[in-house]
Amino acid sequence: MTTSIPKPKVRHPGLPKNAIGLTHRDYEGAVSTLCAGCGHDSITAAIIRAFWELSIPPHTVAKLSGIGCSSKTPAYFLKEAHGFNAVHGRMPSIAAGAAAANRALTLLGVSGDGDSLSIGLGQFCHAIRRNVRVVYILENNGVYGLTKGQFSASADVGSKAKRGEANRNPPIDPVLLALTLGATFVARSFSGDKAQLVPILKAALTHRGFAFIDVISPCVTFNDHEGSTKSYRFTREHAREVVHADLVPLRGEITASYAEGATTDVRMHDGTVVRLRKVAPDYDPTDRDEAYAYIRERQRSGEVPTGLLYLSPDTTDMHEVEKTVDVPLMSLAHEELCPGSAALDALMAEFR
Amino acid sequence: MTTSIPKPKVRHPGLPKNAIGLTHRDYEGAVSTLCAGCGHDSITAAIIRAFWELSIPPHTVAKLSGIGCSSKTPAYFLKEAHGFNAVHGRMPSIAAGAAAANRALTLLGVSGDGDSLSIGLGQFCHAIRRNVRVVYILENNGVYGLTKGQFSASADVGSKAKRGEANRNPPIDPVLLALTLGATFVARSFSGDKAQLVPILKAALTHRGFAFIDVISPCVTFNDHEGSTKSYRFTREHAREVVHADLVPLRGEITASYAEGATTDVRMHDGTVVRLRKVAPDYDPTDRDEAYAYIRERQRSGEVPTGLLYLSPDTTDMHEVEKTVDVPLMSLAHEELCPGSAALDALMAEFR
Amino acid sequence: MPTTTDRTNDFALKIATVNGTGSASANGLLMQAIFRMGIPVSGKNVFPSNIQGLPTWYEIRVNHRGHVARTPRFDLVVAMNNATYERDIRELQPGGYVLYDSSWPLPTSLVRDDVTLLGMPLAQMCVDAFRDGRERLLMKNIAYLGALTALLDVDISVVDTLLEEQYGAKKALLESNHRALRMGREYALKHFDCPLPLRLEAMPRSDDWILIDGNTAAAMGCLFAGATVGAWYPITPSTSLMDAFRGLCARYRRDPVTGKNRYLVLQAEDELAAAGMVLGASWAGARAFTPTSGPGISLMSEFIGLGYYAEIPGVFFDVQRTGPSTGMPTRTQQGDLLLTAYASHGDTKHIVLYPADPGECFTMAVQAFDLAERFQTPVFVLSDLDIGMNDWVCRCFHWDDAYRPDRGKVLGPEQIEKMQAFYRYLDADGDGIAARTYPGVHPKGAYFTRGSGHTKLGTYTEDAAEYQEVMERLARKIASAAEAVPAPIVERRPGASFGVVSIGSCDGAVREALDLLAERGIVADYLRVRGFPFHPSVEEFLLAHDVVYVVEMNRDAQLRSLLALETDMPKTRMRSIRSWGGVPLSADVVVEGILESLVEVHA
Amino acid sequence: MPTTTDRTNDFALKIATVNGTGSASANGLLMQAIFRMGIPVSGKNVFPSNIQGLPTWYEIRVNHRGHVARTPRFDLVVAMNNATYERDIRELQPGGYVLYDSSWPLPTSLVRDDVTLLGMPLAQMCVDAFRDGRERLLMKNIAYLGALTALLDVDISVVDTLLEEQYGAKKALLESNHRALRMGREYALKHFDCPLPLRLEAMPRSDDWILIDGNTAAAMGCLFAGATVGAWYPITPSTSLMDAFRGLCARYRRDPVTGKNRYLVLQAEDELAAAGMVLGASWAGARAFTPTSGPGISLMSEFIGLGYYAEIPGVFFDVQRTGPSTGMPTRTQQGDLLLTAYASHGDTKHIVLYPADPGECFTMAVQAFDLAERFQTPVFVLSDLDIGMNDWVCRCFHWDDAYRPDRGKVLGPEQIEKMQAFYRYLDADGDGIAARTYPGVHPKGAYFTRGSGHTKLGTYTEDAAEYQEVMERLARKIASAAEAVPAPIVERRPGASFGVVSIGSCDGAVREALDLLAERGIVADYLRVRGFPFHPSVEEFLLAHDVVYVVEMNRDAQLRSLLALETDMPKTRMRSIRSWGGVPLSADVVVEGILESLVEVHA
């Protein structure tokens, strides 16, 4: 569990620097105001790590969220990045708009299970469909944290509330949903497993399109008790990594060798290679239907399969689909946009 | 193609009567104002047929819809049933409320692909999750008919608009979506195939829970041209019935015999048996994952699988989940609801 | 047989047909031909919320003095829909004419002895002249158009040119149209007393006039203002605005080298998402807009509040239609005046522009972007179905190449670099407007945009004083927009005994009414509001008159309410005149309303 | 050392802690103990929109005359949060006291020489006395409570009883609480000059008083009114309303034989769905309601318009919070007055009730269902965070067993059977209200509910006259509700020179202010509005005064706007007094506001 406490004025010359000369601290944000032990804070730490490792200039990132404890977290990382804490459940449309305006921004969306699967379900699904380029993290704790512990739509049947009452509505599984809707990058992880989450985040950041990461992120205050299926303990006991992602950077080389069939390499648009190490050798993480069937099968046997579960080898994001110019629309000069008086005069003739 | 033109004042003594003495005409509504040839009108005809055959008293039904050409159709059948033409995309919540208030009503919801898969997607998904008891028909034409032909979210990639432009966003397949969300009754049919649709409707009406029927229903005005994948022609050529439903009524008997493994019988709550005749003998329409995988596989080979694709053998609807009394809540007398002055006085003591 | 006085270039006609039968193009041709003859004209398309088979009307009014507001007094009815015969003939003025399809006899019950029946076996003629079923249906429309050219003395060469322009490439179609046109015309010339006293006479024509609908004009405004992101969910009567924008962009916004698009139109999943897309795109530095109608504004309400409080620009076109709820989607109204002024929960107030015609749709669309970015807030452009979807004769649009978008206070990387620290909500200039930065520009420019309580430094707060400080600035900021919105159009007339105030598409009818009243010696000053918060001159005008008539198109006198709320004019001095059944206002309503009220006052 | 005058049963204190540390229960115990001593008291919980670790305050005011509106003038601060020391000590009145945790030294910079510091090593004491970490944290709160019992002279036996009632079954917990309480009390008795001049003295107590929050009271109203369907989406500060309703139903709505539920609560996926569920259930014949707050009302706007136009009942509780957008969700305000009165696009107007305290939350909840069904329209109950979530001393609620729900005009099967034909929107009685039928009841009762244009017979229309006929009836119907909503509370005082109007939770502070002004010889009449459309007596009151002060809690004077819009009172005669930073109104604001204005007028 990490709480990011930036001390902005103090320089730490001893801290390791990344390729652009920034330290880990340069990727931090304000002090977290979440409950001590909240899973969301660990995800924040993983985000900081991933951006630092990839040497992404913080100010080229925009952090977007809805409303909820999870949605507060963008304040706790990348203080040099613009943040947008939208209204409840509607971050995906803000993301689509921001992506439309400036395709050069790296968009990171953080949401909760209430935010994405209840009030925001429609927007979530349509952002997938539109393949908006955004790394979309769903910090999934099975409850509404900020409004004090109601079941969310991801709560499993039989999972118990703090006061003992069991949830009776079937859960919406965001991973299966994303696969069904044709998402091009689908992962599930656990806030307690940074070793798994950081590489997934890095892979997501190289993905051109909607990169979806469902992260089980226990709510210590309202959903970490006996009988909950989103507790630290339950998740630790039931999570099974089925695909591990490693990032082979542009000019990098992975030297370790793996058994035949144990890995699948996917080359991303920018040339980076995502190497998927699979637990089940016959599992193909680039086959949507296989991924779906495999996850369902494991779930039936009580497991929570995790990892970069599906990665589409080819993907066209919103801008490619819409054939927009390569530069950000917001950077176009007035002259490039306004046809001018001569054009108007000519146009007017058509209305005479 | 049928347009229902009731002639309310004229009695037709020669018309066949159902078990409660009503003729087909008694299940009709106002004259359709849809375009001649619209698929939706055929669905209307199938609905009339199914209700008549099941001898359901029209006034025990409530017809619900959103906004769109499809959503207008409840005016064209069951004139003796209350109708509720809600706002765009929000019929599922009206259905949940109406079901909550009066569990004795037979609820029939009619929606469009714009209505259910765009603006109403969230409500649609959550009604499935809640398992509200309603027969939910999605009259799917791949376009927004009423607003003149924009692509809807069910339009296939590459499907062409009337003016030639091709759709580039991946479709939301409502059948796969419903399966993923745990719907307990999932069917797909074609407005042009009454022989298939009527039995599905009848089976749906006996289902205790959310019975979902996606009906491809061509829009002759905006989406029935060459290049459309929701045209009459395309659908006729690509639809493949994979499961045919027959209803074996309470005291009925199906005499025809089928080859081993070619049928699956499912006994509904009211004792009715739904007999599922399968094209693929090894296909189990009561297995959600098998259904999903099978549909995907057929789709990859360019087919549109139709029929009662999945039927959950056991299902608990919203009222069962919530353990409400057996009678409609709206029928409870004031005395059964109001604790009265003595109870209030006693309660007050707890606040002193 | 009844007689009519000479009505050259001064009459109204109505064409009653069934929708989906192709009458729109014939009607449009007539309208355009009259326009090309230089005669002031208006056309109102009264269509059902339905795709095919229901009654639809096209109303045309010509008036040489330029009064082309809708009139309910028709001199000629082209009665092509027997389902509405009764109503159509009933609504005809005494002395009027009915052109009908005599392939079937007219029910005798409908015959009025104070009108002239002009029967013409149109269906039969088309069956005889054309082979294909669909063609027979369509050409019937062109045939009645042909008859009308004779009856009304339309310059046939103008119609020929129009047909040529429209179908030039499609020879077969052109030929059919020509044939049908001539057939109708010749029948009329032969059988009727052509032209009728209701006739047209070409007037001097200038290039200064165009025929255009408001949604197309607004789309041009978006194009010229440099909007790059449009997000929308289809809804009548706003849909054609985005259609037009896409059409224009396809022509003007393709990169000449790569062929790639310099715009992105997002068909959103609903209006909530469309609003979010607009705010997201504006926040990220694009000019973004959404066209919608009343139900959409209701759905966008939460996001509108976010835009107000987090100070994010955005342009929202509300092409108003009739009614609360779904209402009558194909009828016009001005029912969203109160809603747009104060949309969303909590204390909010918004900038709203009120165009009166397509010309103002064009200019105000551009102004809306400037105001939205200058004041960093959502701006509404409140048009209506009549302006948006009907063709209007307007002065030609002009563009000033010196125009540069007012992007408001946006700090560039150099400016940010020079700053000690950047605080998003700090009113450095004392004008209520704080500078903003775009994401991705500079590390020091980063801040956290949120709809929750924040201080002037941009940090989260739950402190009363800090919260109030920002909210008070917002109130000042929006109040200061009163001077920036378009000033009202004011016409003072010597000897005026009262004032009249109106808004938007009421303009034409009110002006006509004022002329009619003036003819009777009743003189009034006139003001048309064009923006909210109201320009100071609005209050001045009001206070300068003992009595002001407020003319608008909604049930609850919403403009009067806004004026009562936002100016010092006592409500008692503002009398309400309203027309809100869904059809455009006509001068009669205003004249009668004022006369009745004057009588009351003097009684 | 400073001195204070004797302040027995007349002072205010503030307890500053960190949320999530368990102080709420200690604070509640103190509040309850004072209540049980028969002393008028109020407690305001000022908490952050956060779960753990941020500053939170609990303010208690006692006043033997019954004035328990919030006061910003604190005589004692229990300073348990060093993050807010500075502010907490700054806000103390001269002569006041600070009880603080002296386990760590108080920064000298904070020391004020006009207040008395009472240091007590609470953390240390708890470390010594308790083993478990969590227990040490929790018991610190009970220890300061113990100290307060000594300092304020709280009847310790009352606290003992309360602990017994609360933890009776949990022996270990009870023991710890007792021990901590005694430890704190004894320390104080030993080290401080107990009691302080700020002390409590039991007053005669009657069973007529209860301590309750408004959300619980509203839930009771829903229970007793016979509501069976509740639909909601969680949102602060309305969440506890549905929690309470479910709790009550679990006790009172189980079928005694089957154990099955006579209610159904639907946790909706969002507020739009919650509104749809309410309308669906009401349409089908149940009494249905939803609790929400401002953002929820914005999201429900489209459905509210449908309810209005299609005439479907529904009860909407808006427990108001601060701000536009997300604002300050844990602060109070009256910012939705305009929104709820006219919510949704097009011409609409809604019935709204304005409770001032939990007692009215109970009665008005019941009235809301009756009004909604009688007028067949959505009805809002506009509470706020202060009323909804804080405990208030109220008169005991009573229930009249003769009460029968007013279901409005609903035709049963026999009545329908007897009719020639049923027309849903026909105003048969001339009162603007048409009879309705429930689905499933009778074939002849069927009709088509829709938000699109319809005639009085219930059929679809796009005709102006038919459309207007129904809309005009709706206007009449809602106007007639003015006589049916609760009449305002009016207090006329001899010699009054002006009037004061307020609303909702402003009541206590305004009453106190009027008393304070009266002490200075400034006498005013008082009216509190309780319903919208305004009861005719509201206008009477206004017009009877040359000047009326309108006191409310929002930035834009929304009540004053509503009064200006809906009555003939000239705006110029209504002066606005507002407090809108999120904390409940205090009498000072009103007194100062009126005094300043009087000076201005006389200057």
Ligand SMILES: Cc1ncc(C[n+]2csc(CCOP(=O)(O)OP(=O)(O)O)c2C)c(N)n1
């Ligand atoms: C329109 C609206 N409705 C309701 C709320 C209240 N609300 C705030 S956060 C939240 C749920 C948060 O749950 P989730 O997204 O799972 O986030 P978590 O707190 O669990 O991380 C709700 C209902 C709101 N802010 N806005």
Ligand SMILES: Cc1ncc(C[n+]2csc(CCOP(=O)(O)OP(=O)(O)O)c2C)c(N)n1
């Ligand atoms: C809030 C709102 N937005 C937009 C509309 C406009 N609208 C009416 S129907 C419709 C789409 C209908 O498409 P679909 O549901 O597929 O029905 P179809 O007409 O194709 O049967 C739209 C966008 C509306 N009525 N309400």
Ligand code: SF4
């Ligand atoms: S309530 Fe739960 S989700 Fe929210 S901060 Fe605390 S632990 Fe995290």
Ligand code: SF4
């Ligand atoms: S537009 Fe299409 S969907 Fe609508 S009625 Fe016509 S054919 Fe049917």
Ligand SMILES: [Mg+2]
């Ligand atoms: Mg959550």
Ligand SMILES: [Mg+2]
């Ligand atoms: Mg459709």
